Amino acid sequence: MMTNVLFSVHNQGIATIKLNRPKAINSLTYDMLSPIHNKLKEWEQDPSVSVIILKGEGPKGFCAGGDIKTLYQAKENPDAFNKAMEFFKKEYDTDAFIANFSKPIIAYLDGIVMGGGVGLSYGASHRIVTEKTKWAMPEMNIGFFPDVGAAYFLNQAPGFTGRYLALTSSIITASDVLYAKAADVYMNSSQFEPFQAELKSMNWTEESNVHQKLDELLKKYTSEHDDNGILQVNQALIDKHFSHETVEQIIESLASDHSEFAQKTKETILEKSPVSLKVTLAQLIKGKNKSFRACLDTDFIIARNFLKSDDFYEGVRSVVIDKDKQPVYKYQQLADVPDSLIKSFFIL
Structure with missing residues (x-):
């Protein structure tokens, strides 16, 4: 039987975590997250481990998020509901643990990096994007909300680009991921193997300043990536329209702007679940000055309420199960x- 996560410790202080569900673009399950969390706890205390590499198996990507089909089973099954909540708890705890990890973690964000994949890698100390990176928080497409601490990290992006990314579920590439502060360096994918080989050839257990030495090594293999993405080019428009405090005002503002960007953005947002849109904007506003951990704790409450909501299951049905992409949302x-319904999503 194939192991869904592979762990290895090399000589000289390097350890690797490889997500190993390539056919599912390494979508996360509880049975993957639990060993990752346990192994990281072990390695944090292990003096023979100095640097950790976090990557995904297969050509498609690092991680497409959580295993949605498993969560869908919670619809009419109390046991599946409880297991889904265990999954979220383990996922959020693991994300928080990585963000507070005392040793460098290199996250190789090649190919698809979405949802839970963003959460898992966000807190890594050295996040590498490539020419193949496709990054998104796509939860709005399935009647859910951008979780995994998104209210924290999307608020770190310049201006109101975080709100734009949350409400549109837009897929962005390397230059925008760097601009949104969701990655640190750009590396051509052809350079990763040589970088990894040199990394493993050095003795990190005897290194006095691991972070500094790692930064120096990364500079050898990374390059500037100046291509302007959609966020930077449209920053002024995004700030103009997404600074409003209600989804209705955002839509009204976009509707009054006849630019192609504004009209396309408006159409994209209006395809989403109205409940998801309103909960998500409220989530981002409430999370503005909260810590990553506090946002994850709020996400746990919101996720629990979404798993009791018809819209989530209808969204998953339309995209993942029947694939007709014709969701019939309650509102x-x-x-x-x-308004009372939106407020109820934030109450345990």
Whole structure:
């Protein structure tokens, strides 16, 4: 039987975590997260481990997120519901542990990096994007919300680009990921193997300043990536439209702008679940000055409430199960969604 996560410790202080579900683009399950968390706890105390590499198996990507089909089973099954909540707890605890890890973690974000994959890698000390990186928080497409601490890290992005990324589920490439502060360096994918080989040839257990030495080595293999992505080019427009405090005002603002960007953005947002849109904007506003851990704790409450919500299951059905992409959400219009319902998503 194939092991879904592979761990290895090399000589000279290097250890590797490899997500190993390539056919599912390394989508995360509880049975993957639990060993990762345990192994990181072990390695943090292990003097023979100085640097950790976190990567995904296969050509498609690092990690496409959580295993949505498993969460879908929670619809009418109390045991599956409890298991789904165990998954979220383990996922968020692991994300927080990585963010506070005392040793360098190099996250290789090649190919698809979405949802849970973003959460797992966000807190890594050295995050590498490549020419193949496709990064997104796509939860809005399935009647859910951008979790894994997104209210923290999307608020770190310049201006209101975090709100734009959350409400549109836009897929962005390397230059935008760097611009949004969700990665640190750009490396052509052809350079990763030589970089990894040199990394493993050095003795890190005897290195007095591991972080500094690692930064120096990375500089040899990384390059500037100046291509302007959609975020930087449209920053002024994004700030103009997404600074509003309600989804209705954002839509109204976009509607009054006849640029192609504004019109396309408006259409994209209006395809989403009105409940998801309103909960997500509230989540980002509430998370503005909170810590990563505090945002993860709020996410746990919101996730629990979404798993009791018809819209989540309808969204998953339309995208993942039946794949008709014709969701029929409970509330068709933003104006139909009661404020009391949105508030209830933040109460355990």
